[in-house]
Amino acid sequence: xxxxxxxxxxxxxxxxxxxxxxxxxxxxxxxxxxxxxxxxxxxxxxxxxxxxxxxxxxxxxxxxxxxxxxxxxxxxxxxxxxxxxxxxxxxxxxxxxxxxxxxxxxxxxxxxxxxxxxxxxxxxxxx
Amino acid sequence: xxxxxxxxxxxxxxxxxxxxxxxxxxxxxxxxxxxxxxxxxxxxxxxxxxxxxxxxxxxxxxxxxxxxxxxxxxxxxxxxxxxxxxxxxxxxxxxxxxxxxxxxxxxxxxxxxxxxxxxxxxxxxxxxxxxxxxxxxxxxxxxx
Numbered sequence: 001x002x003x004x005x006x007x008x009x010x011x012x013x014x015x016x017x018x019x020x021x022x023x024x025x026x027x028x029x030x031x032x033x034x035x036x037x038x039x040x041x042x043x044x045x046x047x048x049x050x051x052x053x054x055x056x057x058x059x060x061x062x063x064x065x066x067x068x069x070x071x072x073x074x075x076x077x078x079x080x081x082x083x084x085x086x087x088x089x090x091x092x093x094x095x096x097x098x099x100x101x102x103x104x105x106x107x108x109x110x111x112x113x114x115x116x117x118x119x120x121x122x123x124x125x126x127x
Numbered sequence: 128x129x130x131x132x133x134x135x136x137x138x139x140x141x142x143x144x145x146x147x148x149x150x151x152x153x154x155x156x157x158x159x160x161x162x163x164x165x166x167x168x169x170x171x172x173x174x175x176x177x178x179x180x181x182x183x184x185x186x187x188x189x190x191x192x193x194x195x196x197x198x199x200x201x202x203x204x205x206x207x208x209x210x211x212x213x214x215x216x217x218x219x220x221x222x223x224x225x226x227x228x229x230x231x232x233x234x235x236x237x238x239x240x241x242x243x244x245x246x247x248x249x250x251x252x253x254x255x256x257x258x259x260x261x262x263x264x265x266x267x268x269x270x271x
Contacts, residue, residue, distance in 0.1 A: 047266075052207045068190055076266040 021086055022096035022123060029096075033126040038092040042117035043084025046107050047077045054110050070112070077114040078102065085116050094120035128156050133163075141170040187271065218243075 028034050049057075053069040060067055081102075089097050097118040107113045128136075136153040139145035145153070157163040193199055222243050226236055261267070 051211070052203075055207065055210065056203065066186070066190070068194070071271050072269065075269040075271045079269050080266045 021089065021094075022098075023082070023086065023100055023118070024096070024098055025100050027098055028121075028123065031126055032096075032123040034098070034121045035124045036122040038089070038094040038120035038122065040117060041085050041088040041092065041094070041097060041120040042115065043081040043086070043088065044113065044115040045077050045080040045084065046111050046113040047073060047080070048108070048111040049073050073112045074104075074114070077112040078116075081114040081116045085118065089120040092120050094122055096121050096123045098123075128152075137163075137167060137170065140167065141174055191270075 022029060022032075048054075049069055049072075057067045057069040060069075085097060097120055100116060100118040102114060102116045104115070105113050133153075133156070136145065136149055136156075140150055140153055153167075157167065222239065225231055225239055
């Protein structure tokens with residue numbers, strides 16, 4: 001992440017609204033309209049757990065059930081990718097990301113890659 | 128009946144929070160309105176589905192309780208320590224045996240020695256990297 005995005009992320013967290021940003025899979029949320037399009041924003045990450053958790057998950061796969069070690073891994077990756085996307089949107093002066101998509105792919109065994117992307121826009125109330 | 132009252136009764140009946148009188152009032156009102164009956168039925172169907180989700184999430188609570196038990200933590204840590212300790216002894220011991228064996232050619236000793244030392248140095252580098260970045264990694268707090 002570039003220094004600009006780190007700064008944008010910090011600015012986002014320190015805003016009076018607590019960093020609230022509309023992120024939606026809709027084109028535009030009900031009651032709002034797109035004032036300005038800021039372009040494509042995306043965030044991605046690849047994370048892994050440690051060897052101990054991989055061993056535990058491997059053993060658990062023998063008996064079945066949820067592999068909570070990897071559930072946590074996916075959750076961490078999802079949140080980090082979303083934060084990076086959000087920071088990029090803030091850096092572009094957007095207040096919302098619409099048409100959100102989240103995808104995953106396999107880079108390395110035992111790791112989770114999450115890519116999320118959407119269109120950064122400035123929304124305003126639909127009068 | 129006003130629209131606000133109808134909405135309130137629909138919500139209360141759907142949530143099974145209505146009194147007998149309120150339920151009766153709503154049923155009497157929608158008795159000859161098939162579109163409202165259909166809407167109520169749709170809400171009740173949706174609630175049945177979402178209630179099912181909540182019930183299924185009990186497995187998460189059970190998982191959290193299990194993970195927080197000190198026996199679970201102790202047991203897992205003991206197993207991992209034994210496993211990883213054994214692995215380290217096997218790898219380290221094997222390397223020492225290899226180096227001490229006079230029948231092993233020098234090029235093999237140099238090659239394996241370099242590989243082993245490189246592994247230790249790289250391992251130290253990634254542990255140092257992790258210790259430096261872990262304190263800023265807030266994502267480890269995410270559970271699911």
